[in-house]
Amino acid sequence: MASFDIIMPKMGESIEEATITKWFVKEGDKIEEDDVLLEIATDKVDSEIPSPVEGIVNKILFRQDEVVAVGAVIAVINLDGDEAPQSDEEESVPSEGINLSTEPELSSDAGVPEVVISSSGRFYSPLVKTIASAENISQAELDSIEGSGIKGRVQKKDLLKFLENRSSGKAATKAVEAPAPVPQVVQEGPQSAPATSVPASSGGDEIIEMSRLRKLIAEHMIKSKQTSAHVTNMIEVDVTGVVNWRNRVKDEFLKKEGVKLTFLPVFLEATIKALREYPQINASVDGDKIIIKKKINLGIAVSLPDNNLIVPNIKDADSLNLTGITKKMNELAASARSNKLNPDDISGGTFTVTNFGSFKNDIGTPIINQPEVAILAIGAIKKKPAVLETELGDVIAIRQMMWLSLTYDHRIVDGALGGAFLKRLGDYIESFDPETGNFKIQ
Numbered sequence: 001m002a003s004f005d006i007i008m009p010k011m012g013e014s015i016e017e018a019t020i021t022k023w024f025v026k027e028g029d030k031i032e033e034d035d036v037l038l039e040i041a042t043d044k045v046d047s048e049i050p051s052p053v054e055g056i057v058n059k060i061l062f063r064q065d066e067v068v069a070v071g072a073v074i075a076v077i078n079l080d081g082d083e084a085p086q087s088d089e090e091e092s093v094p095s096e097g098i099n100l101s102t103e104p105e106l107s108s109d110a111g112v113p114e115v116v117i118s119s120s121g122r123f124y125s126p127l128v129k130t131i132a133s134a135e136n137i138s139q140a141e142l143d144s145i146e147g148s149g150i151k152g153r154v155q156k157k158d159l160l161k162f163l164e165n166r167s168s169g170k171a172a173t174k175a176v177e178a179p180a181p182v183p184q185v186v187q188e189g190p191q192s193a194p195a196t197s198v199p200a201s202s203g204g205d206e207i208i209e210m211s212r213l214r215k216l217i218a219e220h221m222i223k224s225k226q227t228s229a230h231v232t233n234m235i236e237v238d239v240t241g242v243v244n245w246r247n248r249v250k251d252e253f254l255k256k257e258g259v260k261l262t263f264l265p266v267f268l269e270a271t272i273k274a275l276r277e278y279p280q281i282n283a284s285v286d287g288d289k290i291i292i293k294k295k296i297n298l299g300i301a302v303s304l305p306d307n308n309l310i311v312p313n314i315k316d317a318d319s320l321n322l323t324g325i326t327k328k329m330n331e332l333a334a335s336a337r338s339n340k341l342n343p344d345d346i347s348g349g350t351f352t353v354t355n356f357g358s359f360k361n362d363i364g365t366p367i368i369n370q371p372e373v374a375i376l377a378i379g380a381i382k383k384k385p386a387v388l389e390t391e392l393g394d395v396i397a398i399r400q401m402m403w404l405s406l407t408y409d410h411r412i413v414d415g416a417l418g419g420a421f422l423k424r425l426g427d428y429i430e431s432f433d434p435e436t437g438n439f440k441i442q
Contacts, residue, residue: 004053006037006075008068015343017069018042020062021212029057037075040068041212045310045343055079131159213308224370229410232365233418237426239381240400242266245434257323264300264355265326267378270428270439272296272318275351278421281413282350284371290412299352299369300329302336310336311369313349322437357381363403373413376425379403 008018018040025037034050037057041047059076062068132142137159145162147154210218246263253261275282275296284291298317302310312332317325335341351372356364357380364377379402386399404426408418431440 002079003058004055004077004079005073006049006051006077008040008070008072008074009049010070015042015070017067019067019212020064020074021046023060023064025057025060027057027060031055031057031077042343045341045346046213046339047343048339051077053077053079128154128156128159131156135159135163137162211306211308213304213306213310217309220370221367224367227370228368228373230365230368230407231410231413231415231418232405232407233415233422234363234403234405235422235426236401236403237429238386238399239263239402239429239432241432241434242429243381243400245432245437248434249437257327259327259330261326263357263381264353264378265322265329266432267429268298268300268314268317268325268329268353269322270425270432271351271353271376272298273428273439273441274421274425276318277424278417280417281374281408281421283373283412284350285373285409285412286371293350295350297348297350299349299372300332301352301354301366302333303358304337310341310346311349311352312336312341312345313352315348352376353378357402363405365405366407368407368409374406374408374418374421377405377407379405 019042020038021041022039023037024039025031025035031037031051031054033052033054036048037051039046039048055077057075058078060074061076062072062074068074128142131137141162142154145154145158147158242263246261246266250261253259279292280290282293282296284293295316296318297313297315299311299313302312304310312335314320314325314328314332317328320328332341332345335345349369349372352366352369352375354364354366354375355378356362357378360380362379362382364379366375366377368375381400381402383398384401385396386401388395388397388399404422406418406422406425428439428441432438433440
């Protein structure tokens with residue numbers, strides 16, 4: 001029988017493993033080339049994995065929610081066009097991500113066997129339950145084993161370690177906390193952990209489980225606050241020239257380039273110019289070393305339909321003109337909202353821009369996107385009375401005004417540097433010529 005191994009792909013330079021979040025096929029399904037087999041997730045991006053071949057799904061070697069190393073075989077496709085008979089060993093579906101052809105047979109009627117749930121609410125695979133039964137491990141003992149799998153799930157190796165320690169008289173368990181609407185104390189070995197209270201909820205409250213992406217965002221934000229000393233500077237700039245130019249050319253730009261022109265690309269181009277003059281802002285920190293980045297990979301915060309946020313970046317943004325920045329920005333935003341980003345699209349960023357103005361917010365103090373050292377927030381554009389200096393004296397006029405706020409890592413960026421960068425950025429924006437579409441400051 002000719003077969004083809006589907007392996008876990010490398011989803012970026014630093015990615016060594018990924019989580020299977022969903023299977024779209026089951027064993028026995030006939031598939032065409034480019035049919036989506038599964039969805040995987042890393043700490044950077046979710047991706048759908050298509051089949052490179054046509055055939056029948058012969059084996060699925062990992063279940064949903066399992067973490068798999070890059071390069072591991074995750075499924076086998078039969079290329080013969082029809083299902084070949086399999087031995088009992090071949091029908092076994094691994095539970096722990098390794099070849100278990102010598103383990104007890106697992107049913108594959110539904111493609112991937114369902115896990116078993118104990119009265120404590122923990123999940124156990126059929127393989128784990130089979131081994132526990134063969135070794136006379138009680139349900140109470142099974143519930144007490146500390147699992148090393150995802151969400152604390154007990155794996156085969158955890159069971160074998162428990163048996164080894166039990167035979168030698170060593171303790172290798174961890175009490176499992178049972179659900180209760182009152183504060184609980186989790187016993188771990190001879191010592192007890194601090195009491196953990198369960199939030200009370202009334203009958204009208206809605207409890208929503210965090211999505212995987214929201215959990216990653218939360219972890220990333222907390223880590224950033226714990227890593228960097230955040231300081232924010234703010235400045236108000238006159239963007240009347242930018243507004244007048246964009247309003248004049250937007251229809252022609254759409255007709256010629258096929259994409260809508262917003263104000264943001266102009267501000268991004270000005271940011272690039274300022275970063276060239278202040279490269280210490282386009283940097284990262286590695287221990288006690290400061291790494292000044294040669295490339296400017298400009299991250300753009302994109303809000304997603306599910307209210308989450310992702311930050312793809314424009315690679316080598318300093319090599320693009322305004323039209324190129326506009327097209328690439330629109331391309332990345334569309335890919336982000338349709339879940340089509342590649343891992344490289346959201347890795348390697350050197351400086352991030354977030355646009356609070358799109359939500360009609362004036363000012364914000366964003367959190368630094370680690371390992372970068374600064375992030376720029378752009379506020380809403382609003383008409384305001386402003387003082388203009390003229391040859392005939394100062395006058396009050398209605399101008400288009402906007403706030404910029406720069407949050408930076410005070411470990412390596414002092415107030416003088418952060419303030420100088422922000423002031424230079426404002427100067428660039430205010431120098432924009434509405435007639436030529438260029439910055440007067442070069």
